[in-house]
Every structure is written in structure tokens, then in C-alpha cells.
Amino acid sequence: MTARKTSRKKASKKKKTARKKAARKKAARKKVARKRGLTFAGARKIALALPGVEEGTSYGTPAFKLRKKLLARMWEDGDTIVLSCDPDDRDLLLDVRSETFFVTDHYHGYPYILARLSGLTHETLAERLEAAWWRHANQREREAFEADG
Numbered sequence: 001m002t003a004r005k006t007s008r009k010k011a012s013k014k015k016k017t018a019r020k021k022a023a024r025k026k027a028a029r030k031k032v033a034r035k036r037g038l039t040f041a042g043a044r045k046i047a048l049a050l051p052g053v054e055e056g057t058s059y060g061t062p063a064f065k066l067r068k069k070l071l072a073r074m075w076e077d078g079d080t081i082v083l084s085c086d087p088d089d090r091d092l093l094l095d096v097r098s099e100t101f102f103v104t105d106h107y108h109g110y111p112y113i114l115a116r117l118s119g120l121t122h123e124t125l126a127e128r129l130e131a132a133w134w135r136h137a138n139q140r141e142r143e144a145f146e147a148d149g
Contacts, residue, residue: 037118
């Protein structure tokens with residue numbers, strides 16, 4: 001085998017090793033992020049605890065709705081949830097917690113905000129989902145919720 005072929009094999013082997021190492025690091029970061037934040041199963045428990053909320057789909061992803069009105073849905077990346085949100089609250093969240101909450105160009109002009117599940121706490125998501133529920137609930141549902149509360 002010539003020296004040229006040997007050096008190519010070594011370079012190829014180094015690239016493969018580097019790619020494997022990068023993939024392991026990425027997987028470890030995801031695992032750590034999941035431990036710090038919520039999973040979709042946790043989000044499901046919070047959402048379905050609200051009165052009248054049903055699980056369905058929206059754009060091919062799991063979603064939570066109140067009388068067919070979207071409260072939240074999973075985003076395609078698997079770590080982000082799309083939440084119905086008052087525009088004033090959205091602006092505040094984007095200013096204060098930009099590491100967790102964000103908006104893409106697609107959602108500008110719409111009352112939704114995106115949140116990374118890995119950056120959310122149980123309390124924050126419960127608060128956001130309850131606020132979304134209040135936005136879409138009718139007076140009778142609100143009164144019943146307050147009576148139970």
C-alpha cells in the first residue's frame with residue numbers, strides 16, 4: 001500500500017471518529033436538556049387536567065384543544081411546543097425569557113408563541129396553558145372552573 005493511500009485512510013478514519021464523537025456529545029446534551037425540562041408526556045398531563053381540553057392533532061402533530069380551538073401543539077422538532085398566547089404576554093415573554101420562548105417568521109402576526117420544553121418548568125407551562133385555556137373558554141366554563149377552584 002502506498003503512503004498516499006495510507007494517509008487517506010488515516011484522514012478518513014479521523015473524520016469518522018470526529019463525527020461519532022460529535023454525535024455522542026449532541027445526544028448527551030439532549031439527554032441533559034430533557035432532565036432539566038419537561039417532556040411531551042408531562043405537557044400532556046398538564047393540558048388534559050384543564051376542564052374540557054381534548055387531545056387531537058394539528059398539522060400532523062399532537063395537539064390540545066378546547067372546543068376545537070387550539071391551545072397548544074407539539075412542533076415538528078420534538079422539543080418545542082406551540083402555545084396560544086395573548087400578544088401582550090408574548091412580547092413580555094420574548095423580552096424576559098428569550099432563551100426559552102421564541103417566534104419564527106411564520107408566527108408573526110398570530111397569537112402564538114413557541115417554547116422549548118427543555119427550558120420550561122412544570123409551573124411555567126401550567127401557567128401558560130391555563131392562560132391559553134382562559135383565552136378560549138366561554139363564560140360558563142370559566143364560572144365552573146372558578147367554582148371548582
